[in-house]
Amino acid sequence: MPWSIFEIGKKEQEIIRLEKLSAAPDFWQDQTRAKDTMRQVADLRKTVQKWRVMEKQATDIAELVILAERDSALQDEVRTEVESTSRQLDELEFQLMLSGEYDARNAIMTIHAGAGGTESQDWAQMLMRMYLRWAERRRYKTEVLDVSPGEEAGIKSAVITINGEYACGYLKSEHGVHRLVRLSPFDADHARHTSFALIEVMPEAEADVDVKINSNDLKIDTFRSSGPGGQNVQKTSTAVRITHLPTGLVVASQTERSQYQNKEIAMKLLTSRLLDMELAKRAEERAKLKGERIEAGWGNQIRSYVLHPYKMVKDHRTGLQTGNPELVLDGELDEFIMAYLRSTLGKES
DSSP: OHHHHHHHHHHHHHHHHHHHHHTSTTGGGSHHHHHHHHHHHHHHHHHHHHHHHHHHHHHHHHHHHHHHHHOGGGHHHHHHHHHHHHHHHHHHHHHHHOOSTTTTSOEEEEEEEOSSTHHHHHHHHHHHHHHHHHHHHTTOEEEEEEEEEOSSSSEEEEEEEEESTTHHHHHGGGOEEEEEEEEOTTOTTOOEEEEEEEEEEEEOOOBTTTBOOOGGGEEEEEEOOOSSSOHHHHHSOOEEEEEETTTTEEEEEOSSSOHHHHHHHHHHHHHHHHHHHHHHHHHHHHHHHHTOOOOOSSOSEEEEEEOSSSOEEEETTTOOEESOHHHHHTTOOHHHHHHHHHHHTTTOO
């Protein structure tokens, strides 16, 4: 707690510095820089407020402990309060360590089924459910922006937004290839199959703040949606595809009935992908300076989920494993997420 309060004191000093900066007469001449500064101030204030509330809770508990020494009936209440506050404190201290530039942002997650047809497409859908359940447990808001259904079952790909504080900071641990081993429900012989799916995680970007996009660099096409949505979707060209000509990036949205809404979603995806591309470029440059090797493409799996011949989930980066894959697939991911993030803290600077 003393270390944490010291860190919060530093954040309060940073708020004062940024507010002085914003008072300069020419501050709003650079709109992009000004908006970014004001967002930093808002984020810092939110963090400081949480810690000051926690500080008050700690003081209240200390007073309650003194009362409980005289009244044994209060001891259970004190124990409950201490346990609850301790959990909150652990979470807040961990968030202090998530100091990446975009860690506090909402996340955009893309799920891709690997080779293997129906098996991998079903696995991709299982993963989408897992992350939606994880977000639900943390009371984060989610929205499926785009989904491409499989031919027989599952999904070929999906894009979802996960909105909540530090969503990107937590979910960056999930970026990579996930492997499933099980008896196939789609195989008449019930043979054992191995399936793969790729998870990509990007911070939600802000247009004209994180990334500037020239409208002349965009090629926008409309087409008829191939997904569900009724006759109106099928008969009118509501789906939107945007190509960013300088990079060749292509994004599309067809989940909404309105062409305008689909265009908004596609632009959100494009902005985040361009930011992600820029972040990857910076990471590659840092790795070259440090002499590190960057794995391209799918690479090796980060985590295996085994349902047969035994039950296990193992993270190959940290060695953490559990014998209850059903619980993990129902969204109990925090232990794996925290273990990975703790193992990487300090390595990203």
